[in-house]
Amino acid sequence: MVTTQPAAVDRPPTIHDIAALCGVAASTVSRALSTPERVNIRTRQRIQAAAAQLHYIPNSQAKALSSGRTGAVGVLVPDITNPFYFDLIRGTQLQLKAAGYTQLLVDTEESDEVEASTMEQLRKSADGIVVTASRLSDEALLAAAAKMPMVTVNRDVPGVPAVLIDTPSATTQALDHLISLGHTRIAYMAGPVTSQSSTRRWSTLSEAAEERGVEVRRLGPFAPKTQSGAAAADAAVHSGVTACIAFNDLIAIGMLQRLRERGIRVPEDMSIVGCDDIFGADFCNPPLSTMASPIEQAGRVAVSMLLAQLNPLAGGGTRSRSVMPTHLTVRGSTGAAPG
Amino acid sequence: MVTTQPAAVDRPPTIHDIAALCGVAASTVSRALSTPERVNIRTRQRIQAAAAQLHYIPNSQAKALSSGRTGAVGVLVPDITNPFYFDLIRGTQLQLKAAGYTQLLVDTEESDEVEASTMEQLRKSADGIVVTASRLSDEALLAAAAKMPMVTVNRDVPGVPAVLIDTPSATTQALDHLISLGHTRIAYMAGPVTSQSSTRRWSTLSEAAEERGVEVRRLGPFAPKTQSGAAAADAAVHSGVTACIAFNDLIAIGMLQRLRERGIRVPEDMSIVGCDDIFGADFCNPPLSTMASPIEQAGRVAVSMLLAQLNPLAGGGTRSRSVMPTHLTVRGSTGAAPG
DNA sequence: CAAACTTTGGCAATCGGTTGTCATTTAGAT
């Protein structure tokens, strides 16, 4: 008995314990478990049985250290309390789990610095990352993508695989909806200046408005939180518009609350359209007309694209860009223009 | 020049690169960076300068493997799309980040099996875990707590440090509120049978009801989702009560929607009280009377308790149980009993 | 100026796996 401890105390079993139990080398155990075809079936079965008996669980740290693969994928969101990300996160989580990966979820607090440092941090502890609504510059993002596999969501940078949500087309639908209700003075309540989706939505909107000969003015920017809705509502009222298209549902819902406080009726005096169809959009008062899209699916697609990058085996031309459809869901917050 | 590669390609720098650059041993670099007082100040400064110059970032995998500490804490939630957990998650995230830890967030999908396997998985990749609303048995939880530092939230098991939310006392407040409005036939819409908080709330409630001489019946169980609210509403109407106390806000909001569909007015025909004061409770229609508590703070406290377990240095008697206060927030969903 | 003690930093083992290399066994082909 030269072995250090015949009956290991309580320390989790390692491949060495299995090797000792089976009378083979540790490397054989490793192969039996990760490349079964490299090991004789009889040896393999003995090893697998021993592993099961010992309740062996591979140490992911050690595995990552020697193989370079961590089996984890980072998911960066700007604000974990924004309901928009719930479904997205659930989508990524489900898809990652199905593929045997672990999700590392990080809230970057809407800060480009936190985002950048998180990426650096994750560089060695994740195999790839999904970055949602990045606040970084195109250059920074491109540089980061060169260092590790990456897929963006809601952010289009040439050269970086992305999942985009086709809000521009839905924005046009929303505009037509409002025009058909007789509105001619409309406001766009902008999101953060660093948000690419806000910028793009505005350019689509102003272009479409020009074509249709209606006036759309841009107000804001507003932080994507319900609290900002109060300022947004006041700005809208002051500007004299009869309808608003908000950057997202949080702002829209905040506006609803503020307008109610001020005694301004929705939709009789003012129509509001949100974006994202988040949790709550269907039960606020009045229920919010909003642009909906399959967010959970977007999360799943993003992960699929990332995993395709990580395991380029099955081929099948890696898509580098995927656009999720969007449609306008009309509820109670939009109605005929006053007067 | 015996060194393998004078100008390292692009591979992230390691302590060996720093050591080579400074002409010291790797172990000295390690010490200079983690136990600075063990290294001469001049050497240390040279090393630190070199580390900065090389943009050195320690490899957390390697660190974890050799030190046994991972610098990560797992946070298990049953359903990431339940808004109740948003604030909790944010609280844990903030507190962990402040202490230099990484948060590993996992959605256990309301399943005890996923919960158990996740714990096993995390055993080697996290230093401790925060378990919210566990679906496991007391024994399983106790056994798991013996294997790794753990703090539960909303789950009380003797021997396991816990953060509890004092909903029982708020439940009594809610009951008194309803009684003062003239209600005498009241229902409790129960949550999952495996939920300890639902069970405890019911026992407090039925006891208090008896003392006060009013009738409170238990309906359900209902899944903690808005979709379950429809069934809950129908059950409440059928049972002839005039007021309901729901297990949580999701169920309560679902009831609100269903009652509206059925043309039953809230609060004129039926009063509803929720629990948790989640996102949406203030802007649903009518705004929900609910039991509120500082959820984000609960997350922070849970992490503090866990970290105290991990670093028993500063002493200060580790609290093993912390109760968060709760109060009833009265909004528009409760009113005088009909008739 | 020597003895005793403290500081400092190098060596090497270790954490738990992965993986390239190579010798040996086994099987198939001729």
Added chain:
DNA sequence: ATCTAAATGACAACCGATTGCCAAAGTTTG
């Protein structure tokens, strides 16, 4: 029966840090 090729499994280096041990250098004290 002989030769070749394939299958198998052991050895050892390695991933990037941490840490116990120890020797060399420096400092203080008598």
